[in-house]
Amino acid sequence: MRFFRLTLTLMLACGLQWFVAVAAHAGNQQEEQLADSLRSLLTQAVADARPPKPQFSTIEERIAYLNWLGEMSDRLREIVPDRRGRLELLESAWYEARRAGLDPALVLGLIQVESAFRKYAISSAGATGYMQVMPFWTRVIGDGDRRKLFHMRSNLRYGCVILRLYLDQEGGDYFMALGRYNGSRGQAEYPNAVLSAWKHWEYGNSAGQKGEGSSAATVVR
Numbered sequence: 411m412r413f414f415r416l417t418l419t420l421m422l423a424c425g426l427q428w429f430v431a432v433a434a435h436a437g438n439q440q441e442e443q444l445a446d447s448l449r450s451l452l453t454q455a456v457a458d459a460r461p462p463k464p465q466f467s468t469i470e471e472r473i474a475y476l477n478w479l480g481e482m483s484d485r486l487r488e489i490v491p492d493r494r495g496r497l498e499l500l501e502s503a504w505y506e507a508r509r510a511g512l513d514p515a516l517v518l519g520l521i522q523v524e525s526a527f528r529k530y531a532i533s534s535a536g537a538t539g540y541m542q543v544m545p546f547w548t549r550v551i552g553d554g555d556r557r558k559l560f561h562m563r564s565n566l567r568y569g570c571v572i573l574r575l576y577l578d579q580e581g582g583d584y585f586m587a588l589g590r591y592n593g594s595r596g597q598a599e600y601p602n603a604v605l606s607a608w609k610h611w612e613y614g615n616s617a618g619q620k621g622e623g624s625s626a627a628t629v630v631r
Contacts, residue, residue, distance in 0.1 A: 439537075439572070439593045441546045452551040455510075455571045456564075464505060478613050479504070482518070485611070489527050499527070499540075502563050510570040512577075516584075517541075517570060519607030520591070523600070530560060535593075541569025 444452070466472040482500050483493070490496040503521070507514040524542040525531035537544050538559040545556040547568055558564040573591055580586040588604050589595040 439544045439547075439591060441544070441550065444550065449551060452571060452575065456552055456567050464508070475504075478514075481613055482611065486527070499562060502566050506563070506566040506570040509567075510574040512570055512574060513608070515611035515613065516604075516608045517566070517573075518611040519609075520569070520573070520588070520604050522607045522610070523603045529562060529565075539565035539569075541565055541573075543568045543572065547572060 464475065466475065479497065479500055483496055486496050486500065487493075490499065500518075503517050504514045507517040521527055521540050524537075525540050527540065529540060531540070531542065532538055533542055535544070538556070540562065543559050543565055545559065548554055548556045548558060551571075552558070552568070559568065573587065576590040577584065577587040580590065584605065585598075585601045586595060588601040589597060592600040594600050
């Protein structure tokens with residue numbers, strides 16, 4: 411939803427107690443007991459499974475997006491040979507990143523580090539899919555069906571929502587937020603790997619550039 415990031419930020423500013431850590435495992439996200447208001451917000455954020463439909467206010471913005479899509483497709487070709495699947499992944503990653511107020515290049519960099527763009531990747535801790543989402547999130551903010559983490563769009567939506575949560579929780583500190591995403595908060599190896607991969611997926615100053623305001627496109631709910 412368009413106001414997801416803003417609402418999360420306002421909740422943080424109001425000093426709400428978001429969570430209490432209830433389980434911790436080395437090398438993966440910690441399960442957190444969420445306040446009811448935050449749980450409801452996150453549940454809404456992952457619930458809508460309609461396909462991505464970006465809209466652009468000008469033809470120039472649409473052309474910039476299509477140029478980004480073509481460039482990213484070329485970069486990803488050797489890893490994901492199937493063109494149709496590759497474009498679907500990129501379109502969804504762009505949409506879900508923008509929806510959560512994230513840079514698509516950051517999301518692609520995280521996918522590269524987490525799963526090497528493998529849809530069915532499963533870690534030793536049970537993290538699943540492109541963005542290596544821990545299954546407990548489907549119980550905490552979803553409908554409990556962990557099989558959905560093998561669905562591309564659902565996996566990307568969960569991953570982006572969770573990363574947005576951690577980024578707001580850490581006051582915009584990417585290093586700490588990425589560490590929390592990996593379950594290694596404060597350690598350098600994982601955040602540095604993602605930040606390095608992020609640079610590989612950067613694209614000029616148009617649809618894929620850093621920052622929430624990098625494109626005037628919106629997403630249709």
